[in-house]
Amino acid sequence: MLVALLLTGAIWLFDIYLGKPHRAKEAKDPILVEYAKSFFPVILVVFLLRSFLVEPFKIPSGSMLPTLLVGDFIIVNKYTYGIRLPVVNTKIIEVNQPQRGDVMVFRYPEDPSLDYIKRVVGLPGDRVVYRDKRLTINGKPVAMEDRGEEFGYEKSGLNYVTAKRAYEQLGSHKHAVLLLPEFPSVRLGDVRAFPSRANCDYNEDGFSCTVPPGQYFMMGDNRDDSNDSRYWGFVPDRNIVGKAIMIWWHAREFVFVGMDLKRVGQMIN
Known part of the structure; x- marks a missing residue:
């Protein structure tokens, strides 16, 4: 453009x-x-x-299920976290800082030409622990409610997977997460050598990380099937694009089964 x-x-x-x-x-x-x-x-x-001001984005993968489905079109608020110069993405006016539980779009640290979307889990200075499918921040377990719900989806178009859907409270945000009992909390073979990797400790049960100043720890709501900060590291403030605020169109439901009016215009928690 x-x-x-x-x-x-x-x-x-x-x-x-x-x-x-x-x-x-x-x-x-x-x-x-x-x-x-x-x-x-x-x-x-x-x-x-x-x-x-605002920019539309399309969700390309299932890493944010069940909050965001593949094919959802969302609206991203570009000024929530500060006014930035286009192209260079340099912040010129400070507005707000990301909060735990925000759904945020950012430039992928390993390839800034790509935009990723995940949930903010760790703020600068936080100690984030994810072991045995439970998230702990600064020594305090994050509240989670298990209602015995299941959620099925296709993984990579090959296998139909049934996940457990639970409800997590991160800051002021209560949202659903997917847990896959047969998947590990972290795939150790996929962990890369990222900047500040020494801030993290991994084992077969999960991981713990201390978030460096000016950076954020991001995770997908599809907890055990998401390519996120566990594997490629922290997101610097300079990579922030904006806050996802609304689902404004869900193309797949419109084309195949008719619009789901409850999802069109739905605010994102």
Whole structure:
């Protein structure tokens, strides 16, 4: 979008200062100039909205099940955690800090060209422990309610998996999580050598990590089938994109079984 904005703006400005003065007054604008003049204001408005206010995202995977389904379209608030310059993502105005339980979009630390979405579990300085399917923060177990519910989904389009759905209270957010009894709390073979890896301790029962200053520990609600901070490390503040606030469209339900009105416009906890 930035390329389109710069290109149409350059064509328009070129015509104003170099093209139009040399054309006959009755001559029409070249078609390329007409397109640039028509599209530049629209692209500029959309660019500003997406850069500073809100931006839509599509959920590509099941790591946030059952909160977010594959194919959900969500709205992300870009200014909740501060005003940032587009492209370089440098914060210029401080607003709020992420809170435990927030669903946050961020640039993947191993490849900043990719946007990831997970739940904020650990804040700077927190001691995060996940062992035997239970989350503990700063020595205090996170409240979890097991209602005996099950949730089935396809894992990688190959296997149908039945998970246990429980309800967790992280800060002011109460949300559902999926637990897979037959899966380990952490897949030790998938843990990479990430920055501040020395802050973490892993064993077959799970892990414990101390979050470095200015960084965050992220986990998916699909706890035992999520590629998250357990495996690639902490998210620096500079990688933050925004806070997910609303599910505004669920394409799969609309196409196949009709819109689920309870999900369209649903706020994200």
